[in-house]
Amino acid sequence: MVKDAAQQETPKIDIAIVSDALLGTWKKERIASRSLASQERFQNTPGQSMQEHREDTLKRLAMLVEEGAIQRAFPKEYGGEDNHGGNLAAFAELVFADPSLQIKSGVQWGLFGSAILHLGTKHHHDLWLRDVLELKIPGAFAMTEIGHGSDVASVATTATYIPETEEFEIHTPFAGAWKEFLGNAALHGQAAVVFAQLITKGVNHGVHAFYVPIRDENLQLLPGVDSFDDGFKGGLNGIDNGRLAFDHVRIPRTNLLNRYGDVDAAGNYSSPIASPGRRFFTMLGTLVQGRVSLDGAAVNAMKLGLATAITYANERRQFPGADGKESLLLDYGLHQRRLLPRLAQTFAMQFAHERLLHVFDEVFSGKNDSDENRESLETLAAALKPLSTWAALDTLQETREACGGAGFIAKNRMVTLRQDLDIYATFEGDNHVLLQLVGKRLLADYAKSFADGGRDAIVNAAKTQIVDRLSRFGLRQAVQDVTSLGQTARAVNELQDPNFQQYLLTDRIETMISEIAQALREGKKAGGAAGQAQAFNDNQAKLIAAARAHGELLQWESFTDALAQFEGDTLTVMTWLRDLFAFSIIERDAAWFLRRGRISGARYDAMEAYVTRLLGRLRLQADDLVKTFGLTKELVRAEIFTGIEAERQAEAMAYVAEKKAAGEWPVSEKTLKK
Structure with a gap:
């Protein structure tokens, strides 16, 4: 069959290749965990009482033990596999079965058991570990x-x-x-x-x-x-x-x-x-896996919400278009802006989570358990967990609303899933506290770069010390000078350049940190330690914003590095998606970039227009993109994900067509008035 011009111009992604990239290094462990999550015996029953849910969850923990699903991270001599990255990869997939099951198993083995393993010694391991693994000692x-x-x-x-x-x-x-x-x-x-x-x-x-x-x-x-x-x-x-x-x-x-x-x-x-x-921070650092696992689980929840909402939006019709037929929800520009940037964000967060898992595995397997890598792990986890858990809540709320009343029905899961994930923003470290930790570490490294210098020394330090630190996470050195940005941001084509995107996102962190450092320096000069403490308090919100910017840069870099796995049409589409992620960040923080002259108003308008074109392109890819998540009906368990809406729409259109063909369709009053 010969393709028409429109079909020839529309690239087609390789769903299997992208799906493999998302499953990552521990694909086998993820698929095994999804297999369990697909089974009804591991899934929660909507509407059951709290008492029933509690008892069922405990029984399911015992079934996980029987399936050998929770031992991966523990030493082989106690029945484990010494597989740290695979353990957390599999753990994150349990959110598809029931977040309560995931978190209760995390309490038992990820917190209680891991504390005995990592804070205790062989004496303690011999006494308790096997019984903890076999759930003979449930613990808090x-x-x-x-x-x-x-x-x-x-x-x-x-x-x-x-x-x-x-x-x-x-x-x-x-x-x-x-x-x-x-x-x-x-x-x-x-x-x-x-x-x-x-x-x-x-x-x-x-x-x-x-x-x-x-x-x-x-x-x-x-x-x-x-x-x-x-x-x-x-x-x-x-x-x-x-x-x-x-x-x-x-x-x-x-x-x-x-x-x-x-x-x-x-x-x-x-x-x-x-x-x-x-000593205190070393002890707490051994328990970082909770933050790592929540990051992965939150991204999986985003996948579930988006897969449901985009599938529904590709089937649900509302309001007649120019041709008289009702339009698909996803054909509306506003609907695209609500869902597709969050889809791009989900991909970025998944690739960043994969990087985090690799650092975690290096540290806990002993492959690279250096002080520097442990600090990198703690900073990565503290930067990524807040962003993904907040994004999950935002995405589930938006996807719920995008599905209208259907999204509010419990059987479509978005409401109950959002309720379960609400606490993710608070436990294993309150998100704001974690971002403050990231910000303080950025400031601490930055402070090493100046002593008695003024603002010029601070700006110069921003170009070296911070970027050097970021490069430890695999980031590339920015290629442009901060003072040249106003002249180089001349066209949207430059915004499509990954080097330029990386520069904008990196410069944002450098400038934020340099401004905070200068404020702290001036506060100390004016009022000693008390003045510096007051300056820190005054700039606390800015520090959180800088730490968040740091996390977003990590996500962008992870997405950009992941593009090396693709080629042809798949690379084209995935690059569009990466660009949408970058532009969404710049759009959201447009005031910052405009006030500091990083982009002009005209260039911002050009970028906004390009985002609209990107959304139109990605709208044609949306169905395939959510298919790369590999989520089956058994994992999603939302009625509107099953194709039921497409059946309803087809039935409705067939009914109307039949009535019109038989001459039985009533004439519209509007037609008569013409």
Whole structure:
């Protein structure tokens, strides 16, 4: 068959190749996990009671053990595979079955079990790891306190050493010290890893982790342990979240998870890390996998929402067009602007997540467990997890609205999925706190580049120190000078140049950080430490914006690097998608780029017009692009994803055609008035 001109001009992507690129290095593990998530026995039942959901989720955890689905990251001697990247890749896919199942398994093995593995030593591994893996010891991860939240260093729970009995006494001295929001705390947990201030010989050595039994085999609370059920929540109601309190509970000295700090029988403290601050952050750094896994799960939720909404928009018709026929929703320019930039964002975030997984695997497998790579991992996770979890909430809300009333029906999943993912923006590190950590690290590196220099020295440092740091994540050196940007931004063609896009996004970070650094310097000069602290507080929102810009640059770079896997039509379409991601960032922050002369008003208008053309091109690719996600009806489980709307539309059009052919279709009043 000969193609017409329009067909010849429309590129066609290779769905299989793009799908492989999205599945990434751990394709096998992802597919295996999707196979489980496709099975009804692992899926939640909409509308069931909280009590039923909790019990079903616990049963499903046991089924995951039977399937060998959760052991991958643990040492082979305890039944694992030492497969760290594959473990998190597979874990993220469980969100398709039920976010409660994913998060409860994360509590059991990603937090409770991993804390024993990474903070304990062989003694602890031999005692508890196999039973934790086999779910014989369901456990809680007792870090967060109701009165301290993300400020882990200030937790008020104490672990005071008693040399006479060689025991630690775990105690929550007041209500604000109760451990809160803990999965497995309300009902199912038999032990907890408790984070407390280690006190021995009258000296507080900071936060350490302790293995503390909390219930017996009959799930009755042990003496001195109190629990409170958090009850019904805004989402994730298959998890028994609750509070824990300890009233002078005694545990053996050896229950201290002592990889990074130990106390001998006489009460003498020792640690392989002399600095208390570095010791604290090293301990927390071993638990970074929670942030990594949430990043991947959030992106998968975006895929589910977009696959549903775009499929529906390619079938649902609304309002007659010029030809008298009702138009497909996705043919409307506004609908394209609502969905397609978020589709581009999803691809960028998936490729960035793959990069994050590789760094995670390097560190935890020991392939590259250097201090520098650990810091890179922590910064990457702290930068990407906030962006993806916020984007998931935004995307699920937009896709829900884009499906109208159908999107609000629970059986189409977007409403309930958004409820479940709401907490992702808060746990495993509040998103704003994580971005502040990223911003502080950017500032810390930046501060090394100047001493007594003025603003010129700071601007010069922006061109070297920050970009050098970014390059550690695989980023390329910007090729243009900041002072030349006003002259080089002359046409939208330059905005399509990846070097120019990278430059704009990098320069944004450099300029933001240099301005904040200058404000801190001036604050210190004017008012000492107090003045600098006030300047930091005044610029906190700007610091968060800079950290967010850093995360977006990482995502853009990951997408750009991923393009090397494609060729021909596939490369053309994927490049359009990457460009849409870049332009969407610039459009959103247009005020910043315009105020600082990075682009002119005329060039912005040209870019906006080009985005409209891009959307028209990508509208023709949208169906194939969501097919690259590889999501089956069993994974999506939304009625409007099944083709039912296309059937309804076909039935309606056939009915009208039949009536018109038979001369039975009524004449419109408007026609008569002509």
